[in-house]
Amino acid sequence: MTEQIKGGVTAPIGFSAGGIHCGIRANQAKRDLALILSDRPAAAAAVYTTNLVKGAPLTVTKENLANGQARAIICNSGNANTCNADGIEKARKMCAMTAQALSISPEDVVVASTGVIGQPLDLCPIRTGLPELVSTLEATPEGGERAAQAILTTDTHKKEIAFRFSAGGKLCTVGGMAKGSGMIHPNMATMLVFITTDCAISPELLSRALREDIQDTFNMVSVDGDTSTNDMVCVLANGAAGNRPIKREGEDYDAFRQALRAVNLWLCRQIAGDGEGATKLLECTVEGARDTACAKTVAKSVICSSLVKAAMFGSDANWGRVLCAIGYSGAAVDPNTADVSFLSAAGRITVCRSGAGIPFSEQDAKRILSEHEITIAIRFADGMGKARAWGCDLTYDYVKINGDYRT
Amino acid sequence: MTEQIKGGVTAPIGFSAGGIHCGIRANQAKRDLALILSDRPAAAAAVYTTNLVKGAPLTVTKENLANGQARAIICNSGNANTCNADGIEKARKMCAMTAQALSISPEDVVVASTGVIGQPLDLCPIRTGLPELVSTLEATPEGGERAAQAILTTDTHKKEIAFRFSAGGKLCTVGGMAKGSGMIHPNMATMLVFITTDCAISPELLSRALREDIQDTFNMVSVDGDTSTNDMVCVLANGAAGNRPIKREGEDYDAFRQALRAVNLWLCRQIAGDGEGATKLLECTVEGARDTACAKTVAKSVICSSLVKAAMFGSDANWGRVLCAIGYSGAAVDPNTADVSFLSAAGRITVCRSGAGIPFSEQDAKRILSEHEITIAIRFADGMGKARAWGCDLTYDYVKINGDYRT
Numbered sequence: 001m002t003e004q005i006k007g008g009v010t011a012p013i014g015f016s017a018g019g020i021h022c023g024i025r026a027n028q029a030k031r032d033l034a035l036i037l038s039d040r041p042a043a044a045a046a047v048y049t050t051n052l053v054k055g056a057p058l059t060v061t062k063e064n065l066a067n068g069q070a071r072a073i074i075c076n077s078g079n080a081n082t083c084n085a086d087g088i089e090k091a092r093k094m095c096a097m098t099a100q101a102l103s104i105s106p107e108d109v110v111v112a113s114t115g116v117i118g119q120p121l122d123l124c125p126i127r128t129g130l131p132e133l134v135s136t137l138e139a140t141p142e143g144g145e146r147a148a149q150a151i152l153t154t155d156t157h158k159k160e161i162a163f164r165f166s167a168g169g170k171l172c173t174v175g176g177m178a179k180g181s182g183m184i185h186p187n188m189a190t191m192l193v194f195i196t197t198d199c200a201i202s203p204e205l206l207s208r209a210l211r212e213d214i215q216d217t218f219n220m221v222s223v224d225g226d227t228s229t230n231d232m233v234c235v236l237a238n239g240a241a242g243n244r245p246i247k248r249e250g251e252d253y254d255a256f257r258q259a260l261r262a263v264n265l266w267l268c269r270q271i272a273g274d275g276e277g278a279t280k281l282l283e284c285t286v287e288g289a290r291d292t293a294c295a296k297t298v299a300k301s302v303i304c305s306s307l308v309k310a311a312m313f314g315s316d317a318n319w320g321r322v323l324c325a326i327g328y329s330g331a332a333v334d335p336n337t338a339d340v341s342f343l344s345a346a347g348r349i350t351v352c353r354s355g356a357g358i359p360f361s362e363q364d365a366k367r368i369l370s371e372h373e374i375t376i377a378i379r380f381a382d383g384m385g386k387a388r389a390w391g392c393d394l395t396y397d398y399v400k401i402n403g404d405y406r407t
Numbered sequence: 408m409t410e411q412i413k414g415g416v417t418a419p420i421g422f423s424a425g426g427i428h429c430g431i432r433a434n435q436a437k438r439d440l441a442l443i444l445s446d447r448p449a450a451a452a453a454v455y456t457t458n459l460v461k462g463a464p465l466t467v468t469k470e471n472l473a474n475g476q477a478r479a480i481i482c483n484s485g486n487a488n489t490c491n492a493d494g495i496e497k498a499r500k501m502c503a504m505t506a507q508a509l510s511i512s513p514e515d516v517v518v519a520s521t522g523v524i525g526q527p528l529d530l531c532p533i534r535t536g537l538p539e540l541v542s543t544l545e546a547t548p549e550g551g552e553r554a555a556q557a558i559l560t561t562d563t564h565k566k567e568i569a570f571r572f573s574a575g576g577k578l579c580t581v582g583g584m585a586k587g588s589g590m591i592h593p594n595m596a597t598m599l600v601f602i603t604t605d606c607a608i609s610p611e612l613l614s615r616a617l618r619e620d621i622q623d624t625f626n627m628v629s630v631d632g633d634t635s636t637n638d639m640v641c642v643l644a645n646g647a648a649g650n651r652p653i654k655r656e657g658e659d660y661d662a663f664r665q666a667l668r669a670v671n672l673w674l675c676r677q678i679a680g681d682g683e684g685a686t687k688l689l690e691c692t693v694e695g696a697r698d699t700a701c702a703k704t705v706a707k708s709v710i711c712s713s714l715v716k717a718a719m720f721g722s723d724a725n726w727g728r729v730l731c732a733i734g735y736s737g738a739a740v741d742p743n744t745a746d747v748s749f750l751s752a753a754g755r756i757t758v759c760r761s762g763a764g765i766p767f768s769e770q771d772a773k774r775i776l777s778e779h780e781i782t783i784a785i786r787f788a789d790g791m792g793k794a795r796a797w798g799c800d801l802t803y804d805y806v807k808i809n810g811d812y813r814t
Contacts, residue, residue: 050735051731051734051735052733052734052735052740052742053730053731053733053734053742053762054734080727082727083727083730083759083762083763083764084763084764085763116727117727117728117730117731117764118726118727118730118759118763118764119764228731229730229731229734306713306805306809307809310805310806310808310809310810311809311810313806313810314809314810316810319525320487320489320490320523320524320525321524323460323490323524323525323636324458324460324524324635324636326459326460327458327459327460327461327636328457328458328459328460333459335459335460352490352525355460355490356490356491356492356525357490357491357524357525357526393810394806394809394810395806395810396803396806396807398713398717398806399717399720399801399802399803399805399806400803401717402713402714402717402718402721402801403717403718403720403721403723403800403801403802
């Protein structure tokens with residue numbers, strides 16, 4: 001059984017965290033440097049952006065995680081340290097400085113950066129800030145919260161969550177924090193997710209669980225279709241819960257995967273709902289497709305359609321755009337079998353059956369679509385494939401946030 | 408030699424056209440029914456949307472063009488006649504009514520519709536309007552202009568052009584008109600292009616010329632990434648210029664292709680620049696890619712990026728977003744060799760060399776990007792592949808046009 005508890009990355013035993021304003025960002029009210037520390041060695045795994053243009057921190061993190069172990073995560077906001085000639089060198093220095101301040105090995109440090117692309121990263125504020133950051137590390141919800149704040153960019157609120165589960169007779173905890181929003185500069189974005197757990201699990205299974213989970217969670221989220229250069233999801237597992245280490249598939253592994261899924265699903269929805277300028281969280285569910293791949297392709301196509309997103313902003317039951325996005329998705333589906341419904345806390349309305357419109361109350365539809373969380377439900381008669389994807393509406397504020405001249 | 412001349416679809420010999428308000432659209436000031444007629448049989452070819460959800464008129468047009476011949480094009484705006492159970496039947500009736508009014512065969516009629524998806528098309532206004540439309544057909548620039556107006560939806564201005572060229576010692580003319588804007592309902596869109604020529608050319612070569620040309624023209628235009636259900640490009644060639652019919656490749660065929668390219672390029676740029684809510688025409692040029700396919704993939708990825716589009720709206724030289732869009736395009740390119748420049752009537756500025764930022768004057772960049780037509784020029788060192796794509800900026804008005812509740 002998986003149960004939500006208070007806190008985030010410091011909820012599992014043995015993890016402390018902190019976040020300060022060190023001076024990378026001009027706004028002194030915004031924290032810009034986060035640190036997460038495990039008090040003992042931890043198994044570690046990560047997945048990275050598929051963008052060919054990769055942030056330097058990702059390259060260095062990949063090197064450091066080659067042995068499947070890590071102790072700390074250092075992350076700055078305000079500068080992505082990407083597309084700079086000296087990026088790799090500086091990411092390595094960031095690890096070295098962090099390791100020195102924590103008296104650990106530089107190879108045990110995960111490094112991440114988010115913010116402006118193509119502007120050299122100034123390491124001075126980080127060097128100056130590290131002693132304070134280390135001295136304020138806390139194994140408390142407050143420590144985790146400060147870290148969760150320090151990685152934000154255009155996000156409007158922090159995103160952290162924790163779930164508890166049982167493995168091998170011991171209570172284990174998975175905690176996570178994330179930033180999302182849009183993609184990059186001016187006010188930046190990039191999706192970063194850091195997950196901690198006190199569950200004892202081998203690096204191999206930890207990596208497999210993460211890789212499998214993101215196919216149905218973070219890989220099904222789209223705010224604007226732009227895959228950032230700096231996306232990363234990283235998990236540390238330090239075994240402090242004292243469970244018999246999970247080294248093979250089975251009941252314990254399944255319990256861990258379930259808790260990981262709970263954390264990641266929650267963070268996904270938070271990221272989608274807090275997309276740049278978003279007023280609504282959109283979920284697209286697809287059922288009855290030929291297979292999962294077809295269902296995923298359709299769900300992502302609908303959630304990415306600018307026209308669907310703009311219609312949802314306007315609470316417009318414009319199902320023609322949903323059908324259009326199904327049709328150009330590239331998935332092998334039969335649009336003539338498609339039923340389309342809209343759902344929210346205010347009710348459910350079916351607007352299209354077997355690919356053709358049916359009469360419906362525009363007033364009811366408007367009421368349903370005026371809610372903050374909307375589900376676009378599509379059902380084919382092609383097979384058993386199903387999938388979910390998350391996104392947000394397209395608003396004036398998205399254009400404002402991303403069209404304003406850099407300042 | 409290809410030379411621009413006055414007019415549009417009626418510029419070639421033997422074509423008349425007209426456009427009226429028949430009552431499909433509520434606004435009486437908007438024409439909503441267009442007709443183009445060749446005074447003699449014409450070779451005909453068309454290309455259609457790749458969307459699996461296809462408008463009924465496309466299906467019927469495809470049937471009618473199976474013999475490579477047509478005489479007339481009938482097109483209404485205000486209703487797409489798509490996703491309706493009786494769509495095909497009504498599209499066939501529209502051909503039959505038009506054929507009767509013109510005393511030609513229904514199989515010689517090309518039918519197109521653009522507008523709301525999923526609302527049954529009322530044929531009464533078309534039946535009532537056809538006699539007036541036929542009686543006002545004119546082989547004059549005014550006739551062509553009325554037709555060009557009647558196919559518009561959210562377009563802010565008509566789009567028509569004509570070019571003259573020589574083939575086999577005779578002067579020939581190619582004329583064209585288009586509508587573009589966004590995709591569909593509420594104020595609709597869809598790309599429709601109708602081209603006429605008095606050049607004598609076999610249906611086979613006409614079809615081949617069209618298919619080849621659109622790969623570098625209409626297939627490289629994106630307003631919002633949503634491929635409409637009703638897109639169509641159709642060309643009629645009636646041979647009235649009296650040239651020796653073009654039946655094989657050679658000088659005459661090349662001259663025709665050049666004129667066709669001139670017409671289509673011009674219409675492409677018009678469609679992109681008049682995208683829904685657009686304030687700027689964007690062109691992305693790619694050089695030095697491994698091959699043409701890579702170059703096209705990159706150019707389309709950049710022109711489709713919401714973040715690049717929003718940056719251009721804000722006149723923001725945000726080259727990091729260009730590099731990001733290169734990186735996630737899926738093209739096999741080396742981003743570390745990428746140079747990026749911005750060009751306009753106000754000058755040229757290079758902002759990135761070999762994948763890394765270089766110092767530049769933000770003031771100059773702002774001045775260059777404040778123009779109405781912007782080129783984003785990307786150069787790799789991978790090979791000889793090059794391509795161009797066209798799009799527009801992402802603005803508040805795009806969201807407004809597409810987010811407003813249907814009225």
